[in-house]
Amino acid sequence: MEKKYFYITTTLPYVNAKPHMGHALEFVQADVIARYQKLLGKEVFFNTGTDEHGQKIYTKAKEARMDPQAYADEYAEKFKVILDKLNISKDIHFIRTTDAHHKKAAQYFWNVCKEKGDIYKKTYKVKYCVGCELEKTDSELQDGVCPDHPNLTLEDREEENYFFKFSNYEKALLEFYEKHPDFVVPDFRFNEIKSFVKNGLSDFSISRLKSKMPWGVSVPNDEDQVMYVWFDALINYISTLGWPEDKEQFDRYWGTKDLLNAIQIAGKDNLRQQSAMWQAMLMSAGVPTSKQIIIHGFIVSAGQKMAKSLGNVIDPYEVIEKFGTDGLRFWLTKEMNTFEDGDFTDEKCAENYTSGLSNGLGNLVSRTMKMAQNAGLSIQKNVSIHDEVFVSYRELLDRYEIKKAAEEIWNKISMCDKKIQETEPFKLIKTDEAKAKEILSELVNELWDIELMLRPFLPETAEKIRIILKNPSDPISPLFPRIG
Numbered sequence: 329m330e331k332k333y334f335y336i337t338t339t340l341p342y343v344n345a346k347p348h349m350g351h352a353l354e355f356v357q358a359d360v361i362a363r364y365q366k367l368l369g370k371e372v373f374f375n376t377g378t379d380e381h382g383q384k385i386y387t388k389a390k391e392a393r394m395d396p397q398a399y400a401d402e403y404a405e406k407f408k409v410i411l412d413k414l415n416i417s418k419d420i421h422f423i424r425t426t427d428a429h430h431k432k433a434a435q436y437f438w439n440v441c442k443e444k445g446d447i448y449k450k451t452y453k454v455k456y457c458v459g460c461e462l463e464k465t466d467s468e469l470q471d472g473v474c475p476d477h478p479n480l481t482l483e484d485r486e487e488e489n490y491f492f493k494f495s496n497y498e499k500a501l502l503e504f505y506e507k508h509p510d511f512v513v514p515d516f517r518f519n520e521i522k523s524f525v526k527n528g529l530s531d532f533s534i535s536r537l538k539s540k541m542p543w544g545v546s547v548p549n550d551e552d553q554v555m556y557v558w559f560d561a562l563i564n565y566i567s568t569l570g571w572p573e574d575k576e577q578f579d580r581y582w583g584t585k586d587l588l589n590a591i592q593i594a595g596k597d598n599l600r601q602q603s604a605m606w607q608a609m610l611m612s613a614g615v616p617t618s619k620q621i622i623i624h625g626f627i628v629s630a631g632q633k634m635a636k637s638l639g640n641v642i643d644p645y646e647v648i649e650k651f652g653t654d655g656l657r658f659w660l661t662k663e664m665n666t667f668e669d670g671d672f673t674d675e676k677c678a679e680n681y682t683s684g685l686s687n688g689l690g691n692l693v694s695r696t697m698k699m700a701q702n703a704g705l706s707i708q709k710n711v712s713i714h715d716e717v718f719v720s721y722r723e724l725l726d727r728y729e730i731k732k733a734a735e736e737i738w739n740k741i742s743m744c745d746k747k748i749q750e751t752e753p754f755k756l757i758k759t760d761e762a763k764a765k766e767i768l769s770e771l772v773n774e775l776w777d778i779e780l781m782l783r784p785f786l787p788e789t790a791e792k793i794r795i796i797l798k799n800p801s802d803p804i805s806p807l808f809p810r811i812g
Contacts, residue, residue, distance in 0.1 A: 335581040340379035343403035347410040363784035377423035382557030386543035433567035453486040490535040497608035534559040588619035625669040654786040662734035690807040709776040
């Protein structure tokens with residue numbers, strides 16, 4: 329059978345602060361999709377990494393009295409640690425925008441766009457948000473400030489920079505959107521970006537004066553300028569594949585114009601950059617566009633956006649320490665809305681852990697397997713994701729409906745609990761052993777199905793259940809100890 333290939337990438341977090349819950353959300357959502365695609369039998373290239381250039385990193389390094397590279401090195405390691413803590417796929421590809429190959433690829437990409445006639449130089453004046461690393465028009469501001477970074481003062485900038493002819497790609501982008509009606513998921517985000525493009529595109533700055541901000545990839549043939557952080561960073565999605573040298577690997581995973589293959593996942597504050605700016609850049613460079621952009625919401629806390637100044641920032645390490653890796657993954661996948669904002673509090677996480685994991689999944693596995701032990705049952709089952717029973721589950725994950733797919737699992741858990749309550753096989757075994765064993769066999773078979781469905785979501789827990797099912801006579805330890 330011919331191999332099928334799948335590519336997925338997160339955005340690259342800035343290394344100007346330690347990993348937070350928003351990063352954890354994006355990493356876990358991408359991991360669920362990657363693990364599911366592996367279950368389908370595909371060869372998966374899963375990319376993430378760190379975005380290490382730009383004003384924010386340069387400023388933070390100066391504040392810490394560190395060399396920018398040393399500062400970036402320190403924080404890149406912190407992101408590698410959180411990936412491990414979250415049990416993200418071990419074969420993930422981790423790229424840093426300070427990697428030598430990436431910088432070389434970014435300069436090559438620049439030259440291709442310049443030869444196309446899409447890069448030019450001009451003097452301009454603009455309001456600039458350091459938090460977004462983006463220019464802001466008056467229509468994008470609320471009360472004179474950036475709505476995403478209201479605590480930051482906008483900078484008035486006037487200098488000579490290179491610009492990308494974004495305006496050249498308004499028609500091409502709209503035609504592309506028309507041809508690919510599911511390009512951005514969910515559809516209400518797609519409507520947002522289509523409206524943005526229809527309202528007209530303005531060329532955007534893609535360089536900075538090295539004398540003011542030296543921390544970036546040097547512009548080819550101009551030692552006075554460095555690349556704007558967004559232009560440089562976006563190129564990681566293809567440089568990680570060895571582009572432009574490794575055409576075979578690039579075509580296999582990213583795809584070709586006739587077979588788009590690349591899936592990108594990003595937060596709603598990245599909608600414009602990922603689904604319009606980056607796609608126009610790819611068109612300029614003659615590189616196939618992405619296949620789909622998945623846009624998720626923000627994690628808020630008690631109804632408020634998380635911010636250090638409000639004291640409501642949730643540390644994912646602390647959540648893992650209290651609820652375990654799969655305790656956090658459970659909340660991020662089943663309780664968090666896949667495409668919209670979700671409200672996290674420690675109290676909610678504790679309630680969900682107790683009801684969904686301790687009293688739900690954990691209790692079902694323990695009760696069922698203890699009854700099976702007492703009845704002398706040992707049931708081994710070969711389960712395939714392609715089985716008919718998983719049609720609905722597959723359809724949901726094919727649409728990246730992570731929360732709804734997780735709910736399918738817990739619906740199955742609830743049905744098993746209901747079956748135990750209604751049939752009481754622990755009592756029936758005394759009066760009708762054959763019937764009790766038939767019911768227990770059905771329950772154990774359901775556990776095999778649940779175990780497979782859990783693999784993309786709670787891989788550590790799925791492995792524990794698999795060991796229990798394969799060794800039904802062994803003592804059974806609680807999957808989810810109760811928390812105090």
